[in-house]
Amino acid sequence: MTDTSAKIDYSKTLYLPQTEFPMRAGLPEKEPVTVARWQKMDLYKRLRASAAGREKYVLHDGPPYANGNIHIGHALNKILKDVITRSFQMRGYDSNYVPGWDCHGLPIEWKIEEKYRAAGKNKDEVEINEFRKECREFAAGWIKVQGEEFQRLGVIGDFDNPYTTMNFHAEARIAGELLKFAMSGQLYRGSKPVMWSVVERTALAEAEVEYQDYESDTIWVKFPVASGSDALAGAHVVIWTTTPWTIPGNRAVNYSPRVGYGVYEVTAAENDFGPQPGEKLIFAEALAEEAATKAKVTLNLLRSVPGEELGSLTLSHPFEGFGGGYEFAVPMLAGDHVTDDAGTGFVHTSPSHGREDFDAWMDAVAELEKRGIDTQLPFPVDDAGYYTKDAPGFGPDREGGPARVIDDHGKKGDANKAVIDELIKRGALFARGRLKHSYPHSWRSKKPIIFRNTPQWFVYMDKQLGDGTTLRSRALQAIDDTRFVPEAGQTRLRAMIAERPDWVLSRQRAWGVPIAIFADADGNVLKDEAVNARIVEAFEKEGADAWFAEGARERFLGSRANEAWKQVMDILDVWFDSGSTHAFTLEDRPDLKWPADVYLEGSDQHRGWFHSSLLESCGTRGRAPYKAVVTHGFTMDEEGRKMSKSLGNTVVPQDVMKQSGADILRLWVMTTDYWEDQRLGKNVLQTNIDAYRKLRNTIRWMLGTLAHDEGEEIALADMPELERLMLHRLSELDALVRKGYDDFEFKRITRALIDFMVVELSAFYFDIRKDVLYCDAPSSVRRKAAVHVVRELFNCLVKWLAPMLPFTTEEAWLERNPQSESVHLEQFPEVPAAWRDEALAEKWRKVRQVRSVVTGALELERAKKTIGSSLEAVPVVYMTDAVLEDALDGIDLAEISITSDLVISHGDVPADAFALREVPGVAVVVEKADGRGLVKCARSWRYTGDVGSDAAFADVSARDAAALHELQALGRL
Template sequence: MTDTFEKIDYSKTLYLPQTEFPMRAGLPEKEPVTVARWQKMDLYKRLRESAAGREKYVLHDGPPYANGNIHIGHALNKILKDVITRSFQMRGFDSNYVPGWDCHGLPIEWKIEEKYRAAGKNKDEVEINEFRKECREFAAGWIKVQGEEFQRLGVVGDFDNPYTTMNFHAEARIAGELLKFAMSGQLYRGSKPVMWSVVERTALAEAEVEYQDYESDTIWVKFPVASGSEALAGAHVVIWTTTPWTIPGNRAVSYSPRIAYGLYEVTAAENDFGPQPGEKLIFAAALADESAAKAKVTLNLIRSLSGEELGMLVLSHPFKGLGGGYGFAVPMIAGDHVTDDAGTGFVHTAPGHGREDFEAWMDAGVELRNRGIDTAIPFTVDDGGFFTKDAPGFGPDREGGAARVIDDHGKKGDANKAVIDELIKRGALFARGRLKHSYPHSWRSKKPIIFRNTPQWFVYMDKQLGDGTTLRSRALQAIDDTRFVPAAGQTRLRAMIEDRPDWVLSRQRAWGVPIAIFADADGNVLKDEAVNARIVEAFEKEGADAWFAEGARERFLGSRANEAWKQVMDILDVWFDSGSTHAFTLEDRPDLKWPADVYLEGSDQHRGWFHSSLLESCGTRGRAPYKAVVTHGFTMDEEGRKMSKSLGNTVVPQDVLKQSGADILRLWVMTTDYWEDQRLGKNVLQTNIDAYRKLRNTIRWMLGTLAHDDGEEVALAEMPELERLMLHRLSELDALVRKGYDDFEFKRITRALIDFMVVELSAFYFDIRKDVLYCDAPSSTRRKAAVHVVRELFNCLVKWLAPMLPFTTEEAWLERNPEAVSVHLEQFPEVPAGWHDEALAEKWRKIRQVRSVVTGALELERAKKTIGSSLEAVPVVYMSDAVLEEALSGIDLAEISITSDLVISHEDLTGDSFMLREVPGVAVVVEKAEDRGLVKCARSWRYTSDVGSDAAFADVSARDAAALHELKSLGRL
C-alpha cells in the first residue's frame, strides 16, 4: 500500500490559493476598460435606482472653470468628493453627485480675445452675442474634456446631465436671484474705490485677488498748514505713502486722537531736495526720529500737540495751483485706521483710492459739509490707468499726454515719477525710498491692481432687512450654525465676513449673466414684477444673450419703454453666478435637495465659493445653502515648494494615470492630511505604490484562499479563539471606518485598514492559518472556521475600501463574484454585535506579548543561520509571569508561533536566553526540532513525532495522513 502513494505530489493535495487576480495590477491598462464598462452599464443610473426612496445625502459640487485640462488640484478635489459620495451611498443613503462647471467670466473671455489678437481681429468690432457664442462653444468643449478626465479618475456622477452656469435655465435663475436682491432693496449703485484690474479693464472682488511681493516707491510729503492754528502757521504735516500716484486724489489727512504728536524744527540737514534748517514739521512722537533719518535731517522737539489741536487744522494741497487746480481745503480728520507703527503717524487720505480712506472720508462727511468743505470724490484715474481731468497737471492737459499708473501689460507707468518730480519741484517732498511688500494682484492676469473710484453695483452688507437682521448678521449666524472641517475654517470665514465691505457685483466685461435691471440717472432701480418676469422668461428660453439682442430694452420694459429707464449693461461678478448654483441645482433638481449636506473645496474658497454662496443664500433665504464645509489644502512638491512650470516640479495627473493608475493617485489622496497642504512627487508616489502592492497582495491571497470556499458557515461559539479575535477586530474596524467616513478623516481609515491587512492579517493571522487552510482535512472545523473568517474579511475590507480604490475593489469583487454587477452597488456590511469581544481581545494582547518574545528569538536564530524555517524550531519558553501564562490557557502557542512544537517551562533559566525588556517574565531558548527527535512531514513540512504512524502514508504526520484519506474518499486523490 505504501508503494501506491510513494510518488504522490503532495502539493496537489493542498488547498493552495488559486486565483486569476494578478499580482501585477496593470492599472493604467485595466482602469480605462473599467470606466468604459461602468459607462456601458450606466452605473450612475443603477446607483440611483438602487437608492430610490432612501434618505438623500448631497455633496454640492463647487464648479471648476471650463478652460483647460485638469491639474493635480482638480484631481485631489474630485477624488475627495467621489470618496464622500460613494461612502454615503454604501451606507444606506441616496448620495447623488452632480458635477458642475463655471462657464462665465474672464478666464474664458481672455482665451477668445487671445484667439482674436492672434488673428488680427478686434473684439470690439464683433457683435456681442457672436462673441458670447464663441465663449459658450469654448466652454462646452472643455466641459467635455474635463468630464472625461474626471471620470478617468474613477469619479461617478451625472456627467450626462451636469449643471453649468451657462445653461439657459441657470442663467435665468441667476438673473432671478439678482432681481431678488434688487426688489428687496439690497442692490444699489454707488461710487466707491474698488479693486480694479487695468490689464483686464474690470472691477475685481476680494476673491479674485491674491497677494504677491511687489516693490513700491515710497514718499514722505509735506502738507502746509493753511488755517486752524496761528501757532502752527508755516508748519507742515508730513505723510507717508507707498502709492505716490494717489497724491492728486488727496482730499484729507487722517490722524488718531490716541497717538502722541509733536511739532519739530529741523536743526540740520544733509540732503539734495528735502527739508532745510528752520522748517517746522509735525510727526507722531514715536516716528519722528525714524522719519528724520529717512530725510537725513536732525529734528528738535518744540512742543507736543493734542488731537484736539490737530483736528482744527486745515491744510493746503502740495499741488495747489498746478494746472489751475488743487485749490480746495485739505482738512485733518480723525481715523481709526491710523497707527504709529510705521510712516509718520498721519495717513494721506485719497477717498477715491482706498477703502479705509473712503470710510474715513464718509464718516467725516456731515462735519466736513458743515465746515463748507466739498465732499465730492474725484475720478482721478480712468479704466486704463490714465490720469483724468480731475488730476490737473497729470491728466490730458499734461504736456505729452496723461501719465499712467499701470500699462496694459501690468508694468508700472510714469505716474509715480511724474508725481515725485512735481513734489520735488515744489519743495514738498520730505524724503523718498523703496519698499518691498505684499501687494494685491489679479489672480487671473497675475498683474498688480489699483484701487479706483468708479460707479459700480453693490449689495449692502449692513442694511436692515426688515426682520432685525442685515446680510452681515445673517451670514455670521449661518457660520455659527455650520459644521467646519477642519474647525479653523469657521474662524477664517467669520473674520472675512466681519471685515468685508459691501459686495461689488458689477464687471465691465462681455461674457456672463448681465445685471439685468433698469435704473434711472440717479441709480434708482426699477422694481416691476412684470418686467422681471419677462426678463426671466426670455433668459429661460434664449439664455442671457436675450439681454444684448436688438430691441431688448423695449421688449422687457413693454409699456414703460417711454420712461427714462436705462438698461444696465454691466456683467455680474462670476462669484455671484457660482454663489447661485444652489438655487438652480439643489432647489431645482428633484434628485437633489436644499440645503446641501456638505460643500468641499480648497481653503482659498473661504473667500470664494463658500463666501459668495453664503452671502447669496443669506440675502435671499436667510441661511447658508450648506450644513457642513470641508476644506483641503494645496499640493506642493516633495520639498514643500509651490508647483510651477518654471521650476519644473509639477505633477500632472494625466501622467500619473498613464504610469501608475488612478487608484495610486487616489491612495495618495487618502493617505494625506488633506486638510493641510500636501506633498507629491516621485518618492511620495513610490511610497504609495509600495503600500498598494502590499494591500493588493493581501486581497489576492484572500481571493486565492476563497477559491476553496464552499460557503459553509461556522457558528461563532464553535470557532477557535483566533478566528473570533479576527471577527472582533472587524467589529472595531467597522466602528472606526464608519466614524472616519462621517468625520471625513480618510487618512485614519486608510492607515487603519492598511496596517490591519499588512500587519495583523498577512504577517499574523494568515501566516498562522496557512497550515490549517492548506493542510487540514475538508471536514476540519478549524479549516471551515478559517475559510468563513477569510470570507468575512474579504467582504468587509473590499467594501470598506471601495469608495477609496474603486477600480481595484471592483476587479476583486467581480473576481470573487462573477455574477455580480458591481461592488459599488453593494452596502457596507452589517457587522454583528456578537463579534465584539473585548475580553477576548485583552487576552490575546497578552498572548501576542508572549508570541513577540518567541518570534524575536526565532529571528535571532534565523540570522545566525541556526534554523531556516521557524518550523525547524522548538522554542522552550520560560514563564515567570502568572498573568501571561494564564492567558495561554487553551492556546496552542506552537501553532500561534508557527513552530513545530513548543515547550512551556517553569524551571530556572540555564544558559543564554532571549528576552524583551517590554515583556518581563518571559524568556526563550530555541532548540532544533531534529534534536528533539521530531521528523519533518513531507506534506506540511512540520516536524512531528507521529510521522509514519499511518502506514498508508509513511512520510507524513497523522493529521496529514487523515486528510489524505478523506481526500481519497471524496475522489480528490
C-alpha cells in the same frame, strides 16, 4: 497497507491559493476598461435606481472653471468628493453627485480675445452675441475634456447632465436671483473705490486677487498747516505713502489719538531738495528719527503735539496752485487704522483710492459738511489707468497727455514720476525711496491692480431687511449654524464676513450673465414684476444673450419703454453666478435637495464659493445653502514648495494615471492630511505604490484562499479563539470606518485598514492559519472556520475600501463574485454585535505579548542561520509572570508562533535566554526540532513525533495522513 507516499505529489493535495487576480496590478491598462464598462452598464443610473426611496445625501459640487486640462488640485478635489459620495451611497443613502462647471468670466474672454488678436481682429468690432457664442463654444469644449478626465479618476456622477452656469435655465435663475436682491432693496448703485484691473478693464472681487511681492516708489510728503493752531502756523504734517500716484486724489490726512506726536525743527540738511534748516515738521515721535535718516536731515524736538490740537488743523494740499484744482481744505481726521509702526504716524487719505481711506472719509462726511468742506469724491483715474480731469495738471490738460498709473501690460506708467517731479519742484517732497512689499495682483493676469473710485452695483451688507436682520448678521448666524471641517474654517469665514465691505457685483466685461435691471440716472432701480418676468422668461428660452439682442430694452420694458429707464449693460461678478448654483441645481433638480449636506473645496474658497454662496443664499433665503463645509489645502512639491512650471516641480495627474494608475493617486489623497497643504512627488508616490502592493497582495491571498470556499457557515461559538479574535477586530474596524467616513477623516480609515491588512492579517493571522487552510482535512472545522473568517474579511475590507480604491475593489469583487454587476452597487456589511468580544481581545493582547518574545528569539536564530524556517524550531518558553501564563490557557502557542512544537518551562531561566524589556516575565531559548527527535512531514513540513504512524502515508504526520485519506475517499487524490 502499502505505502503510496512515493507516488504522490503532495503539493497537489494542498488547498493552495488559486486566483486569476494578478499580483501585478496593471492599473494604467485596466482602469480605462473599467471606466468604459461602468459607462456601458450606466453605473450612475444603476446607483440611482438602487437607491430610490432612500434618504438623500447631497454633496454639492463647487464648479471648476472650464478653460483647460485638470491639474493636481482638481484631482485632489474630485477624488475627495467621489469618496464622500460613494461612502454615503454604500451606507444606505441616495448619494447623488452632479458635477458642475463655472463657464462665464474673464479667462474665457481673454482666450477668445487672444484668438482675435492673432487673426488681426478687434473684439469691439464683433457683434457682442457673436463674441459670446464663441465664449460659450470654448467653455463647452473644455467641459467635455474635463468631464472625461474626472471620470478617468474614477469619479461617478451625472456627467451626461451636469449643471453649468451658462445653461439657459441657469442664466435665467441667476438673473432671477439678482432681481430678488433688486426687488428687496438690497441692490444699489454706488461710487466706491474698488479693486480694478487696468489690464483686464474690470472691477475685481477679493476672491479674484492674490498677493505678490512688488517694488513700489515710496515718498514722504509735506502738507502745510493752513489753519487751526497759531502755534503750528508755518509747520508741515509729513505723510508717507507707497502709492505716489494717489496724491492728486488726496482729500484728508488721518492721525491717531493713541499715537504720540511732536513738532520738530530741521537743524541740518544734506540734500538741496527736500527739507531745509528752519523748517518745522510734525511726525509721530516714535518715527521721527527714522524719517530724518531717510531725508538725511537732523531734527530737534520742539514740543509734543496733543491729538486735540491735530484734530483742529486744516492743511493745504501740496499741489495747491498747480493745475487750478487743489484749492480746497485738507482736514485732519482721527482714524483707528493709523499706527506708529511705519512711515510718519500720519496716513495720507485718498478716499477714491482705498477702502480704509473711503471709510474714514465717509465716517467724517457729516462733520466735514458742517465745516463747509466739499465732500464730493473725485474720479482721478479712468478704467485704462490714465488720470482724468479730476487730477488737474496730470490729466488731459497735461502737456503731452495724461499720465498713466499702469499700462495695458501691467507695467508702471509715468504717473509716479510725474507726481514726484512736481512735488520736488514745489518743495513738498520730504524724502523718497523704494520698498518691496506684498501687493494685490489679479489672479488671472498676474498683474498689479489699483484701487479706483468708479460707479458700480453693490449689495448692502448692513441694510436692515425688515426682520431685524442684515445680510451680514444673517450670514454670521448661518456660519454659527454650520459644521466646519476642520473647525478653523468657521473662524476664518466668520472674520471675513464680519469685516467685508458691501458686495460689488458689477463687472465691465461681455461674457457672463448681465445685471439684468433698468435704472434711472440717479441709480434708482425699476421694480416691476411684469418686466422681471419677461426678462427671466426670455433668458430661459434664449439664454442671457437676449439681454444684448437688438430691441431688448423695448422688449423687456414693454409699455414702459417711453420712460427714462436705462438698460444696465454691466455683467455680474462670476462669484454671483457660482454663488447661485444652489438655486438652479439643488432647488430645481428633483434628484437633489436644498440645502446641501456638504460643500467641499479648497481653503481659498472661504473667500470664494463658500463666501458668495453664503451671501447669495442668506440674502434671498435667510440661511446658508449648506449644512457642512469641508476644506482641503493645496498640493506642494516634496520640499514644500508651490508647484510651478517654471520650477519644473509640477505633478500632472494624467501622467500619474498613465504610469501608475488612478488608484495610486486616490490612495495618496486618502493617506494625506488633506485639511492641510499636502506634498507630492516621485518619493511620495513610490511610498503609496509600495503600500498599494501590500494591500493588493493581501486581497490576492484572500481571493486565492476563497477559491476553496464552499460557503459553509460556522457558528461563532464553534470557532477557535483566533477566528473570533479576527471577527472582533472587524467589529472594531466597522465602527472606526463608519465614524471616519462621517467625520471625513479618510487618512484615519486608510491607515487603520492598511495596518490591519499588512500587520494583523498578512503578518499574523494569515501566516498562522496557512498551515490549517492548506493542510487540514476537508472535514476540519478549524479549516472551515478559517475559510468562513477569510470570507468575512474579504467582504468587509473590499467594501470598506471601495469608495477609496474603486478600480481595485471592483476588480477584486468581480473576481470573487463574477455574477455580480459591481461592488459599488453593494452596501457596507452589517457587522453582528455578537462579534464584539472585549474580554477575548484583552486575553489575546497578552498572548501576543508572549508571542512577540518567541518570534523575537526565532528571528535572532534565523539571523545566526541556526534555523531556516521557524518550523525547524522548538522554543522553550520560561514563564515567571502568572498573569501572562494564565492568558495562554487553551492556546496552542506553538501554532500561533508557527513552530513545530513549543515547551512551557517554569525552571530557572538560562542566562542566555532571549527576553524583551517590554514583556517582563517571559524568556525563550530556541532548540532545534530534529534535536528533539522530531521528523519533518513531507506534506506540511512540520516536525512531529508521529510521522510514519500511518503506513499508507509513511512520510507524513498523522494529521496529514488523515487529510489524505479523506481526499482519497472524495476522489481528489
